[in-house]
Amino acid sequence: MKQLLCILILALPMWLKDCIGPDPNHDRVPIVEAEGKVLYLDEITSTIPAGTSSSDSLKMAELYINNWIKETIVYEEACRNLKESEEIRTLVEAYRRSLIIYEYQQQALARKMEQTVTEEDIARYYEQNAQRFLSSQNLIKGLFIKVPRNAAQTDQLKKWARKRDSLSMEHIENYCMQRATAYENFLEEWVTLDDVMDQIPYEIKDQAKFLKTQPQLEINDDKYHYLLYIDRYLTAGSPEPIEFVSKRIKNILINSSKTEFLHQLEEEMVGDALEKGQIIYYDIPQTEQ
Numbered sequence: 635m636k637q638l639l640c641i642l643i644l645a646l647p648m649w650l651k652d653c654i655g656p657d658p659n660h661d662r663v664p665i666v667e668a669e670g671k672v673l674y675l676d677e678i679t680s681t682i683p684a685g686t687s688s689s690d691s692l693k694m695a696e697l698y699i700n701n702w703i704k705e706t707i708v709y710e711e712a713c714r715n716l717k718e719s720e721e722i723r724t725l726v727e728a729y730r731r732s733l734i735i736y737e738y739q740q741q742a743l744a745r746k747m748e749q750t751v752t753e754e755d756i757a758r759y760y761e762q763n764a765q766r767f768l769s770s771q772n773l774i775k776g777l778f779i780k781v782p783r784n785a786a787q788t789d790q791l792k793k794w795a796r797k798r799d800s801l802s803m804e805h806i807e808n809y810c811m812q813r814a815t816a817y818e819n820f821l822e823e824w825v826t827l828d829d830v831m832d833q834i835p836y837e838i839k840d841q842a843k844f845l846k847t848q849p850q851l852e853i854n855d856d857k858y859h860y861l862l863y864i865d866r867y868l869t870a871g872s873p874e875p876i877e878f879v880s881k882r883i884k885n886i887l888i889n890s891s892k893t894e895f896l897h898q899l900e901e902e903m904v905g906d907a908l909e910k911g912q913i914i915y916y917d918i919p920q921t922e923q
Contacts, residue, residue, distance in 0.1 A: 669710040764873040772827040776864040780816035834860045
């Protein structure tokens with residue numbers, strides 16, 4: 635069972651792509667049944683984060699299955715022995731209402747704030763709070779290429795990469811499509827130097843000094859050439875560029891406006907309902923004193 639489950643978990647993403655159609659119940663793979671309820675493989679794999687190792691995936695799957703079995707059995711036994719009371723129905727309905735309201739508010743908030751927070755708002759906040767966004771890492775823009783040691787025309791590739799004009803970049807793109815093991819063009823976006831160096835078997839002891847004195851790295855091992863060319867850099871402690879932090883700033887601005895927006899949304903909805911006659915106030919009979 636464990637071996638079969640492991641194989642299914644590893645193969646599922648490809649299998650789902652080819653086999654599962656618009657109908658979500660089409661060709662689902664049942665894993666276990668308890669109390670007449672069935673647990674399917676896709677329900678398990680949806681809880682396992684992408685990139686999890688096969689051994690960890692199997693452990694997580696087994697834990698999920700065991701918990702599902704226990705919960706299913708206890709729930710069904712509780713339903714058989716516990717008569718549903720008005721209090722339980724009231725609590726369930728209250729939870730359902732609050733859950734639906736919350737989900738609606740979040741969707742409305744996302745739509746509204748996407749339109750409300752402008753690039754100008756982000757730029758203004760960045761200018762006023764640049765010192766809040768000091769980089770903890772060294773950031774770079776450039777190129778990273780990894781090609782097999784026996785690849786042809788590597789000297790020419792290095793010439794193109796050092797030049798990096800539009801024609802050279804066309805040559806690099808064509809070359810890397812055919813021969814490169816890895817190719818990352820981040821000339822227009824900031825990435826951390828650490829993320830790139832994780833792919834290169836070389837340790838830079840003083841990154842700040844390297845960036846200031848050596849804007850490129852061309853090394854090789856028994857199997858590959860590793861080529862790194864840096865166009866721009868920002869050392870740790872410098873303000874992070876606005877394009878690197880714009881999403882964070884947008885979230886800050888959205889969060890600061892959430893309460894005000896939700897209150898306004900509720901007031902607008904109530905006002906609209908009043909205009910449409912969807913709210914009716916009844917006269918309360920006066921009691922004699």
